[in-house]
Amino acid sequence: MTSTTAASSGKRERTVTAPNGTETGPQLYVRAEVRARKGKQPAWLLAAVVVLAIACGASLAVGARAIPLETVWDALAHFDPADGNHAVVHARIPRTVLGLLAGGALGLAGAAMQGVARNPLADPGIMGVNAGAALAVVGGIYLFGITGLTGYIWFAFLGAAVAATVVYLLASTGRDGATPVKLALAGAALNAGLYSLMNVVLVSSQDTLDRFRFWQVGSVAGRDWSVILPGLPFLAAGALLVLCSGRVLNTLALGDDLARGLGQRVGLSRGIVALGVVLLCGSATALAGPIAFLGLVIPHAVRFFTGPDYRWILPFSLALAPALLLGADVVGRVALPPGEVPAGIMTAIIGAPVFVWLVRRGKGASL
């Protein structure tokens, strides 16, 4: 009896610590799905785009004044300025576009960060990148009286880049380099530090606080084209860099040693992808304020359809993150009438439990 238990527990230990150190715990996806989904990714991606289109439609139609979908279509196809409903729909267009852009950027950035950091918990929000961008914007408002996106965006880039670099350097100290666990810890610490610094600035200046409040909550409301247009080139550049890095991320996922052995210039590739991430997070944060968890939840959810292949994870995240953000925004508009819950808060409500679940799965150290 005793010996049987000992033998079986010994055997279990062997599988748990197994050759490559990965743990065998509860898995993220049902294994049968993996075989079923093989080769079907294009169809699923199409479905994701359809979901996104529906979210866009809802974002245009739903609000304090609900507008039937035919009228939405009408307003888009042949706009009549005299029609009140048409005017409402048009007023919702910038908000929808902003949700598309910020959501897509954060989804892509989250997926890319998970790949670069080889860390399933990496997220521009959790790793302090969005906080860095936000603090820099607040600093810009406070010290230089910056207003408007054109000013915000440069500060946001600067803050995002500095935060990303600091997290990476902090995590790189010690003998085994920037391990996922150390990255997550450094990110969490920096994140907390940056937010408290930001609060110090905000508490000490009413004027900054007022201007900041308008921007901060992670909202896609109340922004217009003049806010959106300056961000476009940066978003496009970041998206291009990241979308082209699928295979590079696939190789990085094997670990630094193997990636190097396969001829990848690990530092350079990380740098290129990180630049893309900074461009995406900086512009998204400047556009919509810090929105957390989107970049965490979406890339994990899409793995259900894609498996661990970044060539698919990236486009799926690009399609589904804005769908979630727009969905959250729509729900936020009708959840607590007559007020609105900002989209950033809605995504956090959805994201926090997922984060807890991921941590509890105990797979924090491998990807």
Added chain:
Amino acid sequence: MARLSARDLTLQYEQRRVIEGLRTEIPEGKVTMIVGANGCGKSTLLRGLSRLLRPAAGAVTLDGKDIHSRPAKELARTLGLLPQQPTAPDGITVRDLVGRGRYPHQAFFRNWSHGDSSPHDLAVRNALDATATTELADRIVDELSGGQRQRVWIAMALAQETEVLLLDEPTTYLDLAHQVEVLDLVTDLNRRRGTTVAIVLHDLNLAARYADHVIAMKDGAVVAEGTGIDVITEELVRTVFGLESRVVPDPVSGTPLIVPIGRHHYPAPQATETTKPALEIAS
């Protein structure tokens, strides 16, 4: 004649110097086994030879050229490495993992390669075939047994199709039959394609049997190199492992076979005790 050689190589991790002024060669077209005690620097040497560690002094050359001066991908098409403890991405299939070995053969920003008849697919299929993992191709890597997984990793290294292949303890977790199978496979590769192979191996008997050339290490230095018969002796086992042993000819291959002694058994040349069959062979 050597393709890969280390000249006065010094390797260190931050302040910790592991290998100092090491000089050795991995002879071309041969199977080289690197043996030594735990922690003596075998993996470190392999990392140095495969440019994962930049030398603090000295150099590693491939065909006479410093490996750190060559373009990374070009080098990766010639020199492949399987590290000691690779990690597979969560949920990856065997076929996809093996396919990732093709990375150095694909262009930087090209994400997809098409067609079942492409050289990439052919290389992947051959690698799966050679390691008898074809029937595992659609399985998830984390769900395989340790031994199956090890064969999949070897398949990935094979898919890289390099002329020089460095393997760090490729037989860990394998049962005896699979250990022999992997070493046979490597030998096939060496004989058929002329691949130059260097393997870190803990099993001295198998190392002696499969090696054309043996490098024995102790405390970061090479203490002996040459053919298995010349290198693997009772004296060497004593200096390198601090272990008393008898070395007898392997009845199958004639290469040295080490019979360890330990504290509870005594070599008795004239022994007839039936409880110590191993010693009967020794005598």
